[in-house]
Amino acid sequence: MKEGSKLYLACVTLVAVLGGLLFGYDTAVISGAERALEAFFSLGDFGYNKFWHGVTASSALLGCVIGGSISGLLANGLGRRNSLRLAALLFFCSALGSYNPEFLFFTKGEPTFSLLIVFNIYRIIGGIGVGLASAICPMYIAELAPANIRGTLVSCNQFAIIFGMLVVYFVNYLIRNSLGTTPEMIEEGMIQVGWRRMFLSEAFPAALFGLLLFFVPKTPRYLVLSGQTEKAYKVLAKINGQNEATTILEQIKQTVQEKSEKLFSYGITVIIVGILLSIFQQAVGINVVLYYAPRIFENMGATGDASMIQTVVMGIVNIVFTLVAIFTVDRYGRKPLLIIGSIGMFIGMIALSILSFSNTIGITALIFIIIYTASFMMSWGPICWVLISEIFPNTIRGKAVAIAVAAQWISNFIVSSTFPSLSEWSVGGTYLIYATFAFLSALFVWKMVPETKGKTLEDMSRLWKK
Numbered sequence: 128m129k130e131g132s133k134l135y136l137a138c139v140t141l142v143a144v145l146g147g148l149l150f151g152y153d154t155a156v157i158s159g160a161e162r163a164l165e166a167f168f169s170l171g172d173f174g175y176n177k178f179w180h181g182v183t184a185s186s187a188l189l190g191c192v193i194g195g196s197i198s199g200l201l202a203n204g205l206g207r208r209n210s211l212r213l214a215a216l217l218f219f220c221s222a223l224g225s226y227n228p229e230f231l232f233f234t235k236g237e238p239t240f241s242l243l244i245v246f247n248i249y250r251i252i253g254g255i256g257v258g259l260a261s262a263i264c265p266m267y268i269a270e271l272a273p274a275n276i277r278g279t280l281v282s283c284n285q286f287a288i289i290f291g292m293l294v295v296y297f298v299n300y301l302i303r304n305s306l307g308t309t310p311e312m313i314e315e316g317m318i319q320v321g322w323r324r325m326f327l328s329e330a331f332p333a334a335l336f337g338l339l340l341f342f343v344p345k346t347p348r349y350l351v352l353s354g355q356t357e358k359a360y361k362v363l364a365k366i367n368g369q370n371e372a373t374t375i376l377e378q379i380k381q382t383v384q385e386k387s388e389k390l391f392s393y394g395i396t397v398i399i400v401g402i403l404l405s406i407f408q409q410a411v412g413i414n415v416v417l418y419y420a421p422r423i424f425e426n427m428g429a430t431g432d433a434s435m436i437q438t439v440v441m442g443i444v445n446i447v448f449t450l451v452a453i454f455t456v457d458r459y460g461r462k463p464l465l466i467i468g469s470i471g472m473f474i475g476m477i478a479l480s481i482l483s484f485s486n487t488i489g490i491t492a493l494i495f496i497i498i499y500t501a502s503f504m505m506s507w508g509p510i511c512w513v514l515i516s517e518i519f520p521n522t523i524r525g526k527a528v529a530i531a532v533a534a535q536w537i538s539n540f541i542v543s544s545t546f547p548s549l550s551e552w553s554v555g556g557t558y559l560i561y562a563t564f565a566f567l568s569a570l571f572v573w574k575m576v577p578e579t580k581g582k583t584l585e586d587m588s589r590l591w592k593k
Contacts (some may be wrong), residue, residue: 393588
């Protein structure tokens with residue numbers, strides 16, 4: 128096989144990015160269900176308040192922190208592919224458990240504090256799957272992809288995340304509308320069964336992901352680390368062709384010889400850059416917009432179906448601008464897109480803050496939310512994952528990615544769980560905080576982040592040794 132098979136690479140990437148789709152699906156399913164969950168658990172006599180609602184709406188993120196933290200250990204121990212299979216199983220169990228948290232131990236439909244804890248445990252299980260997928264899907268793709276299209280292929284994972292969010296926005300909308308013909312019937316249906324069906328819907332893509340993972344290879348870099356050089360060559364030859372495969376295999380062998388290196392072998396700067404990329408991606412407030420989208424639109428004046436439709440429209444905008452990143456990241460580089468995105472987010476959040484302080488709602492606010500999210504989706508959304516998957520040298524990648532991803536999910540949890548309380552304090556002030564972080568993120572990229580466009584994963588060792 129003198130030439131590599133683009134079709135084979137595309138098929139393998141398509142299976143891998145299903146993990147990204149489930150990542151988006153699992154994290155955004157809460158946006159349609161959170162108000163009904165609040166109404167359901169408020170029927171109990173244990174004092175369900177804003178604090179507990181903030182925890183419930185973002186409990187999956189605790190699992191994401193756990194999954195991200197152990198992703199390096201599992202990626203090196205079980206391998207990239209088997210770790211993704213485990214993630215698929217966790218997604219599936221979480222979907223079923225969140226649908227029926229009363230299973231075996233509780234009376235169905237009776238909200239108690241114990242049931243709230245069990246529900247959150249099921250959400251955390253799904254979150255562990257998200258944490259694993261968020262770290263290992265980009266790593267899996269990056270370790271298979273040729274250097275000249277690696278940014279594009281890893282960005283496809285972000286496209287899948289956003290597509291998963293759009294799918295679940297649409298599924299939530301359909302489930303909501305199937306519950307009755309009047310607003311009262313729909314609201315009652317949401318409290319009784321609507322939120323349950325929303326969580327159950329995730330079981331189907333989770334099962335498909337788990338099944339398809341039996342038809343994809345282990346990554347060449349993991350195979351070399353495991354001493355399976357011949358298998359690594361076969362995978363490389365299928366993707367890159369025989370001549371190129373020999374060259375890449377030799378480069379991998381050279382870096383793998385140093386596989387016992389400690390985390391800080393290349394200095395502390397590379398680790399700090401990875402952590403700060405993760406923190407800034409969340410501190411700009413993107414997941415507040417994604418998780419609480421219907422509620423934000425309702426606060427702007429939209430009601431019922433209108434808020435859900437606006438959420439779907441925003442999902443379409445997200446997809447379009449993620450495609451912009453996919454088609455430009457390997458042409459223009461990582462740094463320019465990140466800086467442009469930071470400036471766009473700063474403008475969007477500052478405007479939303481001013482509109483909020485002046486109590487102006489309506490189409491103007493919607494326009495600036497779209498500017499903000501579009502700026503994120505064509506920059507920090509996909510490119511942060513590209514950089515995290517490629518910026519670390521081979522010999523520390525598993526551990527370093529795990530640290531960066533854990534930092535990302537901790538930041539995500541802090542930002543998402545504090546939003547209900549912060550917005551009670553001041554919506555405009557909350558948006559101003561996110562705007563400040565958007566401005567700081569541009570300065571950080573300009574001063575500290577190296578350009579990685581066109582470099583091989585083996586080049587990263589030489590880059591940081593300098």
